[in-house]
Amino acid sequence: MILSPAILALLAGSGLTAGLLAGAAVAGVPLLTRFDLTDGSERQLRRERRTYLISTCVAYAAAFELLSLFLFLAAADRLHPFFVGAMCAAGTLNAHPWGYPSLLMRLVTFLLAGLWLLLHHADSKGYDYPLLRLKYGLLPLVALASVAAAVSQTRYFLGLTPEVITSCCGALFSAAAPTVAASLAALPPRPVGVAFAAALLLLLGSGMIFLRRGRGGYLFAATAVAAFPLFLAAFISWFCLYFYELPTHHCPFCVLQREYGYVGYPLFLALLGGAVTGGGVGVLLPYRQRASLAAVLPRLLHRLVILSLGAYGLFAALCLYRMWVSPLRL
Amino acid sequence: MGPLFAKQRYLLDFALSCLWRRRGKNLALLTVYTLVVFAVASVMFFTQALKREAALVLGATPELLVQKLTLGRHDLIPADYTHRIREIRGVGQVTGRLWGYYYDPQVRANYTVLAPQGVEVPERTVLVGAGIARVRHLTRGATLTFQGYDGKPYSFQVRGVLSPESELLSADLILMSAADLRRLFGLPEGLYTDLTVAVANPREVSTVAAKIQELYPDTRPIVREEIRRTYEAAFDWRAGILLAVLSGALLAFLIFAWDKAAGLSAEERREIGLLKALGWDTAEVLQLKFWEGAVVSLTAFFLGTVGACLHVFVAPAPLFAPVIKGWSILYPRFRLTPFISLFDLGILFFFTVVPYTVATIVPVWRAASMDPDQVMRS
Secondary structure, X not given: OOOOHHHHHHHHXXXXXXXXXXXXXXXXXXXXXXXXXXXXXXXXXXXXXXXXXXXXXXXXXXXXXHHHHHHHHHHHHHOHHHOEOOOOHHHHHHOOOOHHHHXXXXXXXXXXXXXXXXXXXXXXXXXXXXXXXXXXXXXXXXXXXXXXXXXXXXXXXXXXOOOOEOOOHHHHOOOXXXXXXXXXXXXXXXXXXXHHHHHHHHHHHHHHHHHHHOOOHHHHHHHXXXXXXXXXXXXXXXXXXXXXXXXXXXXXXXXXXXXXXOOHHHHHXXXXXXXXXXXXXXXXXXXXXXXXOOOXXXXXXXXXXXXXXXXXXXXXXXXXXXXXXXXXOO | OHHHHHHHHHHHHHHHHHHHHOHHHHHHHHHHHHHHHHHHHHHHHHHHHHHHHHHHHHOOOOOEEEEEEEOOEEEOEEOOHHHHHHOOOOEEEEEEEEXXXXXXXXXXXXXXXXXXXXXXXXXXXXEEOHHHHHHHOOOOOOEEEEEOOOOOEXXXXXXXXXXXXXXXXXXXXXXXXXXXXXXXXXXXXXXXXXXXXXXXXXXXXXXXXXXXXXXXOOEEEEEHHHHHHHHHHHHHHHHHXXXXXXXXXXXXXXXXXXXXXXXXXXXXXXXXXXXXXXXXXXXXXXXXXXXXXXXXXHHHHHHHHHHHHHHHHHOOOOOOHHHHHOOOOOOOOOOOOOOOOHXXXXXXXXXXXXXXXXXXXXXXXXXXXXXXXXXXXX
């Protein structure tokens, strides 16, 4: 293990947040099974009070999870000098078998925690806990993802030994390597570009229809969720070449470095934000007829659609602008 | 968005007035919290600044060093090794270096003696580092005498003192001509301390190192990146150990914070009871408590960070310097270049604010969910 302050902070932070979420999930079980607003007993009163504790715990933990994903990426990027052959976070994550699973679990936790926060926000607008069961039903899943992220991250950091020979972005994300990342890098640019443009247009079209007429919400949500992996694949196979001005460099992590103005952070934040808010539309849509939410949910859904469009629009704008100004021509 | 912001602003206003009303208690908490942030931030900023200095210094060193090993120990390397190494594809200049250590019993310190390349030092004269000049009270024109390998005294005139700006590198350094160094240490011609190898393409350094090792199995090629990695690991390890030690203090602080948040005074209970009787719900009291915690946390974070900056970059970190940078009689005096990244602040936030927030959630919820009638009766 590398005893660096960043690793210690991430281990402590993820341990605390996983503990908070696991505790909240356990405390939420009685709410899921026995919560009854018509019951006026002392126990029901205690359950109602407990919703505040659980919501507070999860809200804080989710906020910390969101922050820790980016700190994890930044830490992986900073640790690359310890590994022979590593030039960015790609090499650091590849230095141990738990590196990439750990990142994947952090991403899943980020998306689930984001969705949970949206549900909680909508639930707090209704006077009769309208989304209580959905919220506390999702909570064990969020907690499980967070615990899995904390465990995989701990195994990863404990298993890291400096000076091991590791493959870096050049090898990992080169089209000939037999990895998933390489398969993404090997995707042909033209079909990927067409798929990207189609998804963007569909997103914009369905979003505008929903904003104007209140229809097509599910199509928008499904497109927004599908756009996340699609846009990521488009970035790895196509857009990143223009950022690096190299026709063979497909690494998604080098853009997190200073040489590229840390542009990777706004790019990935936009992608994640677009997926969470777009997914949130799909999760909340079935409840817009609920009496206690009928007045507030349509407005919230409109905001989420605008936010999702804005986030994906920012991602597309940054990529297309880079393509336009880059001296590289494919 | 307007009413939402307005509500949060009023809550923040009220939180500030609540904190001011209980300023004695909050000041104690703020002081301890600030000290914790200060200690953790000092360790982190100092380590980062040292790592940065090391990286800058190493940037000017040769990409590859070759040492000869005998019985597993560093030995003098024959000059003819340079010819075959120079023939390796991709290798530029190969130069023999002459350097060694001289123990001065007068000040009980080791000097690094070096015959520089590219700097002309006339025979029987030396250039000395600022650290040596300080401990030996040397100025230009003074005489410095060393005991040679044969027990005879060798005197040198001090031609100058190296610039204090380079003290990080030259505090213990003595520069003399190659002929003088060979005479002082009894080193025959045709032998060097080690070789420096210039490699045109940085990506080929490890390949060249492997080829040298293959060509001369009795040598040890040292790549600059390895040295840099070792420094990174050493500084990180020292900072990690210090933070592990400080985690005890952090834990004590968390218990203190928990206790402060849990131990509500009668006045605070009455205040919460009144707010609820006036129509505030639990969520609003929780928001109020969130703002109180945020004000305390951010103030402590700001004060602790500023204090740590002054401690590390203005006063040269007197509290932690010996542990992190090491020590010796001829330790260089140097001022670290201020450098703090957003990443460092994020890590510091995770170390201090996250545990504090987690520690106070349950007490804050207990306080916020109290019934007004229960509070009034008690």
